[in-house]
Amino acid sequence: MEILARHGQTRNRMKGLIMKGGAVLPKDFNSIISEAAELIRSHSFARVISHYDADGISAAGIMIASLKRAGIEYQATISRSLDRATVESIADEGSDFVIFLDMGSGQIEWLDEIRGDVLVLDHHRTVRKSDKVLQVNPHFHGLDGMKDVSASGLSFLVCTALDDKNWASAPLAITGLFGDMQNLHGYSKINAGIIEGAIERKLIAKETDLRLSGNSLTEMISSSVSPYFRQLSGRDDAAAEFLRSADLDESAAYGDLKEGGRRRLMSMLTLRLLGQGCSKETVLELSGDIVTASANSMRIDDLTELLNACGRTDHPGIGLALCLGDLDALREATRFRKDYDRMLLSALGKVEDDGAIVMKHIQVLKPSNPSLAGAICGISMQYLLEQDKPTLAITRSEGSTKVSSRATKSLVNAGVNLAESMKSSAEQVGGVGGGHTIAAGATVPIAKEDQFLELVDSMTGRQLGTGS
Structure with a gap:
């Protein structure tokens, strides 16, 4: 485990609305969210443990920003997994209040042994309820943690119940659901409400387009990890030749293409994926929502990949700092993403061959x-x-x-x-x-x-x- 952050301020009491923007929360789920917010408000210090993927880091970013706003001291750790040794280490610290994000529902029997108050915000399938541990888990309330809400969404719900000003973290909640690929087949229930509420508040902009990014058409294809194009991903020369065969300028930017060129590119890439045996649902993912955060004009899918790369390359602290607005962290995270994508493309090329x-x-x-x-x-x-x-x-x-x-x-x-x-x-x-x-x-x-x-x-x- 890696200790990432501490903070201390004067404690304030804050109250706010749980949800706006169209999400309909089951009454019992609404109650548990309010209870979680009250539990946070009752403490002057929180020990925060979260998962190291994009959803977990986003969930931690939302929670820490909210704790800072409420004047609650915190100590945060991003962990690859929640095993028995990790739980015992946390228990030995003797904290009065521990928050687990994107983990914990599968290890309730261990968390029961922690002396202080324990709050779990987890969207994975749970083992059971606990008399000691307060769990905010969609599966207890007729919701599906695979598609209706991610851990960052749960963190967002609880934190907006703590203070309505925490709606500012909506782009991070959306980053988390993108990280767990809950955006690929449309938004349901809570996710839909977060998206709609963020649009209403002008926190994000949303359009539908090709889900690739890069400075040139060649870079868009050759640097693409997901979708992965056989014999094109990781291969600049092959990607350029592919574009020339479609009568497209390989050095042009996607934004410079006219409508006919965009349609031709989409058609060629669609046929490519079908030819390599991808399912219809996978091919349809080639086009999707491009969501941009209004505050910094960053594409949410790019932020997702930056956070994921930070976690996977053992630099989760940089990802967390990025969530909290650190510009130096953005430069570092961009470098980690390039390194991570390079390693991924090499490994996927081996799978393609073997x-x-x-x-x-x-x-x-x-x-x-x-x-x-x-x-x-x-x-x-x-x-x-x-x-x-x-x-x-x-x-x-x-x-x-x-x-x-x-x-x-x-x-x-x-x-x-x-x-x-x-x-x-x-x-x-x-x-x-x-x-x-x-x-x-x-x-x-x-x-x-x-x-x-x-x-x-x-x-x-x-x-x-x-x-x-």
Whole structure:
């Protein structure tokens, strides 16, 4: 774990509205949000623990900005995972109040042992309710944490209940939902309300366009990680030749293209993805919402990638500083993103060349860099590998095997539940696991790696109704 920040100011009492802009919150969910805000308000110090991905860092940024506004002291840590050792370390600190963001609902039995007040804001599937730990989790209230709200959205709801001025953090809540890819099939329920409220307050602008970015058309394609274009991503010369074949100026900026050129580019890229076997839902993601924060004119998808790169390259503190408006952090984060994307493109090129280890019901990748595993797993599932088998990426780190898994929407509709298969299979071999139906993870003993994969393969077969 990495200690990232401390702050102290005079404490004030603030009150505010929970939500505006169209989101309809279930009454019991509204009540728990208010209770969480009151719990925060009752303390003069908060120990904050959050996840290291874009959603977790955004959630922490929202919470810390709100604590600062309320004059509440804080100490924040961004962590890769929430294991038993991490919880014991936090408990040993003896804090009167601990807030867990984007984690905690799967480890309630451990959090029950922390002496002080504990607040969990988590959108992952939960194990159970707790008499001691206050959980703000959508799954308790008929909402889906995979599509209706992310951890940053939960942090935003609680913080706007604390003080309506915290609506200023709406772009960060949107960054988090982009980070967890909850924007790809439209916005539902709470996410829709945050988007609508932010537009009403002129905090963001939104338009629909090609979901690529870059200074030139060549850069847009060759630097594209997701979507990943076979034989074009990571290859400047090939991308330039592809554009010339479409009678497009490879050095032109996308903004300089006339409507006919934009349509031609979209058509060529669509055919490219279809030709490499991508699903219809993946191809449709080529075009989508381009959301821009009004305060700094930054595209939300760019901020998402910057935060993700900071977390994955072990610089989450820079990402958190970026959320809090540090311009020096922006320069650093931009450098980390370039390095991270370069590593990702190299690793994805290897998957493109070598493929995966194919089992009966799953396919397995073994990337060399643990920090890239989740991204490689998800991007490969969408753009490079078979669409009828969930993808697992396994790496070894700190004496254990770390597992990331991804499915597609169609696989989930067919019965795949990665949260269930990761948790059950990991526990059978002495590990831990969990997450969402479409994306989950696990940590298992290295000696049990093969047994774990066999268990997941068998369970996936049963979920799909094709046997074990």
